[in-house]
Amino acid sequence: MKLLSLTRRTMLAATAATAFALGGWTIAEAQTPPGVLVVGQIAEPQALDPHAVTAVNDFRILMNLYDGLVRYAPGTLEVEPALATGWDVSEDGTVYTFTLREGVSFHDGSPFDAEAVVFNFERMLNEDHPYHDTGPFPLSFFFSAVEAVEAVDDMTVRFTLNEPYAPFLSNLAYPTGLIVSPAAVMEHGAEFGRNPSGTGAFTFAEWRSNEAVVVEGNPDYWDGAPELQAVIFRPITDANTRTAEMLAGGIDVMVEVPPVALGEFEGDGFTVHEQAGPHVWFLILNALEGPFADVRVRQAANYAVNKEAIVNDVLEGTAEVAAGPTPPAFAWAYNAELEPYPYDPERARALLAEAGVENPEITFYVTEGGSGMLDPVAMGTAIQADLEAVGFDVTIETYEWNTFLGRVNPGLEGEADMAEMAWMTNDPDTLPYLALRTAAWPAEGGFNSGYYSNPEVDALLEEARTATDQERRAELYREMQRIVQEDAPWVFVANWKQNAVTNDRVENFTLEPSFFLLLHDVVKN
Numbered sequence: 001m002k003l004l005s006l007t008r009r010t011m012l013a014a015t016a017a018t019a020f021a022l023g024g025w026t027i028a029e030a031q032t033p034p035g036v037l038v039v040g041q042i043a044e045p046q047a048l049d050p051h052a053v054t055a056v057n058d059f060r061i062l063m064n065l066y067d068g069l070v071r072y073a074p075g076t077l078e079v080e081p082a083l084a085t086g087w088d089v090s091e092d093g094t095v096y097t098f099t100l101r102e103g104v105s106f107h108d109g110s111p112f113d114a115e116a117v118v119f120n121f122e123r124m125l126n127e128d129h130p131y132h133d134t135g136p137f138p139l140s141f142f143f144s145a146v147e148a149v150e151a152v153d154d155m156t157v158r159f160t161l162n163e164p165y166a167p168f169l170s171n172l173a174y175p176t177g178l179i180v181s182p183a184a185v186m187e188h189g190a191e192f193g194r195n196p197s198g199t200g201a202f203t204f205a206e207w208r209s210n211e212a213v214v215v216e217g218n219p220d221y222w223d224g225a226p227e228l229q230a231v232i233f234r235p236i237t238d239a240n241t242r243t244a245e246m247l248a249g250g251i252d253v254m255v256e257v258p259p260v261a262l263g264e265f266e267g268d269g270f271t272v273h274e275q276a277g278p279h280v281w282f283l284i285l286n287a288l289e290g291p292f293a294d295v296r297v298r299q300a301a302n303y304a305v306n307k308e309a310i311v312n313d314v315l316e317g318t319a320e321v322a323a324g325p326t327p328p329a330f331a332w333a334y335n336a337e338l339e340p341y342p343y344d345p346e347r348a349r350a351l352l353a354e355a356g357v358e359n360p361e362i363t364f365y366v367t368e369g370g371s372g373m374l375d376p377v378a379m380g381t382a383i384q385a386d387l388e389a390v391g392f393d394v395t396i397e398t399y400e401w402n403t404f405l406g407r408v409n410p411g412l413e414g415e416a417d418m419a420e421m422a423w424m425t426n427d428p429d430t431l432p433y434l435a436l437r438t439a440a441w442p443a444e445g446g447f448n449s450g451y452y453s454n455p456e457v458d459a460l461l462e463e464a465r466t467a468t469d470q471e472r473r474a475e476l477y478r479e480m481q482r483i484v485q486e487d488a489p490w491v492f493v494a495n496w497k498q499n500a501v502t503n504d505r506v507e508n509f510t511l512e513p514s515f516f517l518l519l520h521d522v523v524k525n
Contacts, residue, residue, distance in 0.1 A: 055371045257501050372515075
């Protein structure tokens with residue numbers, strides 16, 4: 001029997017499970033087939049081209065279809081060999097030479113070699129490349145330090161950087177560094193994102209829009225065939241529906257479980273998984289104009305918001321209060337001496353009075369939901385109440401996720417005073433470099449939507465990304481965190497502990513600090 005036929009039957013079973021959930025049937029009456037894992041995702045993927053997407057929701061699929069030259073070692077954010085078996089770095093930190101793994105083929109049968117690696121990075125970075133128009137490539141700036149990529153021989157590739165760039169290896173392990181089949185890009189052009197081909201543990205089978213992405217186990221995978229026959233990624237955007245499907249047996253894995261639903265999976269038949277990761281949830285404050293142009297008003301907002309109550313009551317303990325812009329998951333670079341802003345309404349009122357501000361009017365952008373946004377409407381409502389309790393006059397404007405990003409990413413100037421945001425990153429450089437530097441204001445192509453600017457922070461970040469000694473990098477990042485906390489360009493709210501639920505037919509499932517979903521070793525009985 002072809003696996004594709006099996007997965008279509010599985011989809012029928014999953015659809016039936018929804019009916020069982022509504023009709024009060026039990027999980028035993030709606031089981032999906034053994035060997036086929038059904039994952040309830042939070043949204044439809046944008047594309048299956050790793051160079052064209054930015055959402056963790058998409059990455060969870062892509063990390064199973066593709067490999068990079070390096071990958072994160074299990075349970076860590078440290079890199080280890082993958083499609084490259086090893087590498088050398090020049091003494092000045094500007095030349096990386098990779099030895100590639102022999103005998104690997106893409107799913108379409110074409111060979112993996114140095115020319116394929118060159119094709120991938122030239123496609124992203126070179127506007128004159130014949131397949132550059134198959135983009136967009138929104139995270140290609142991860143490799144902006146790359147000056148040249150050369151095939152030294154069939155199985156050796158050399159990257160030359162324009163200066164030392166400490167996050168380079170970590171960025172290669174991120175989904176933007178995954179290697180796609182040049183032959184498939186040439187065949188499908190701009191439609192490659194619907195016709196993916198990589199070297200990963202699973203091969204693409206089909207994508208039925210708003211219904212399912214189906215992948216099948218790759219028996220020829222270089223790192224050993226996966227245990228699963230197939231995986232079905234189902235987009236179930238409504239959290240209540242996703243919960244009902246999990247309870248009814250229509251899905252085997254549920255990611256990003258709403259905090260209020262976790263209690264439903266504490267009994268027999270389910271396992272709740274948690275894993276801290278590099279996540280920070282914060283409020284962008286418009287430091288260019290309006291009330292938050294005054295640092296005292298920004299600090300007042302940090303004192304006014306009861307982060308402990310949000311973490312414990314809204315998020316049901318699934319997060320920890322954030323102390324600054326760097327998540328504690330980056331233990332080597334995290335400034336553990338920083339304490340979060342305490343909840344101190346009186347201090348907030350005193351700062352507003354000191355700034356000469358009375359009942360400042362605040363336009364607050366809130367999103368209905370998005371990857372890593374936790375429970376944004378409930379959180380926004382709680383934050384509004386806390387701010388109003390100390391004298392702010394807050395008006396919430398709520399938008400669907402993509403519309404929200406279209407308003408926030410171009411900058412808050414002339415639009416809003418405050419906006420929710422969450423980032424999940426792979427290196428302590430990424431978030432502050434893209435969202436806190438002066439040169440990262442939206443007009444310059446960055447994500448500093450609140451227009452924060454501090455020359456000392458700029459200098460620290462520039463030095464940190466070129467420092468070749470990790471302890472020196474750590475010192476620079478810790479000092480950056482201290483200054484940014486004091487300047488309060490954001491309200492630092494929470495660091496999420498990601499979660500997922502599996503049913504008792506799933507074995508060997510783990511969550512990674514990277515927030516990726518790696519299914520090579522998972523078993524489904």
